[in-house]
Amino acid sequence: MVTLPTFLPLSEAARKYGLEEAHLRALIEKGKIRAGVMAGEMVVSEEEVRDQTINRKEDLPEYKKHAHLQGIPIWINEAARKYNVPGPTITVWVQRGIIRTLGYDKNRKLIDEADVAYCAEIYHQRKGQGKWLFDENGMPYKPKTGPLVA
Known part of the structure; x- marks a missing residue:
C-alpha cells in the first residue's frame, strides 16, 4: 500500500x-x-x-506525548508487557541506542520509559514486525520512494 x-x-x-x-x-x-x-x-x-x-526524536510530537516519562526506569520485560512489544525487539532498540539505558538493578537493565513509549507508539502505528522502523537517530524511518507501479 x-x-x-x-x-x-x-x-x-x-x-x-x-x-x-x-x-x-x-x-x-x-x-x-x-x-x-x-x-x-x-x-x-x-x-x-x-x-x-525536526532533527531529534525528542522534538517529535510522538515523543513529546511521553516526555513526562523521561528518566523513569523500566526494565525490558516489564516494558515488553506494558507496551505490548516483543522483548527481543526492545533489546534491539536498546542495542542500537534508540532507547537509553539508565542503569542496572541486580541483573535487570533499566531503560528510559519515555523512549520505550515513543518506540512502541511508532511500532504500533506501523504495524510492528517486518518493517524498518527507525533510522540511526531514532527518527521514524522513511523508505525511499520509487515510481508508482499500477
Whole structure:
C-alpha cells in the first residue's frame, strides 16, 4: 500500500511547527519543501516541513506525548508487557541506542520509559514486525520512494 503525502495550509504548518510563514516561503523558493495551491490556499508537504524543522526524536510530537516519562526506569520485560512489544525487539532498540539505558538493578537493565513509549507508539502505528522502523537517530524511518507501479 502506498502512503500518500499529507499537505497542510501554509499557516497551519507554520503554527504546528513553530515557524514563521516567511521562513516556510523561503524553503519553498529554495526547493526544500513542496507546495501547491488548493482551493485558493497555499499548501505544503507536512513531511518535508517536519524534516526541515525536526532533527531529534525528542522534538517529535510522538515523543513529546511521553516526555513526562523521561528518566523513569523500566526494565525490558516489564516494558515488553506494558507496551505490548516483543522483548527481543526492545533489546534491539536498546542495542542500537534508540532507547537509553539508565542503569542496572541486580541483573535487570533499566531503560528510559519515555523512549520505550515513543518506540512502541511508532511500532504500533506501523504495524510492528517486518518493517524498518527507525533510522540511526531514532527518527521514524522513511523508505525511499520509487515510481508508482499500477
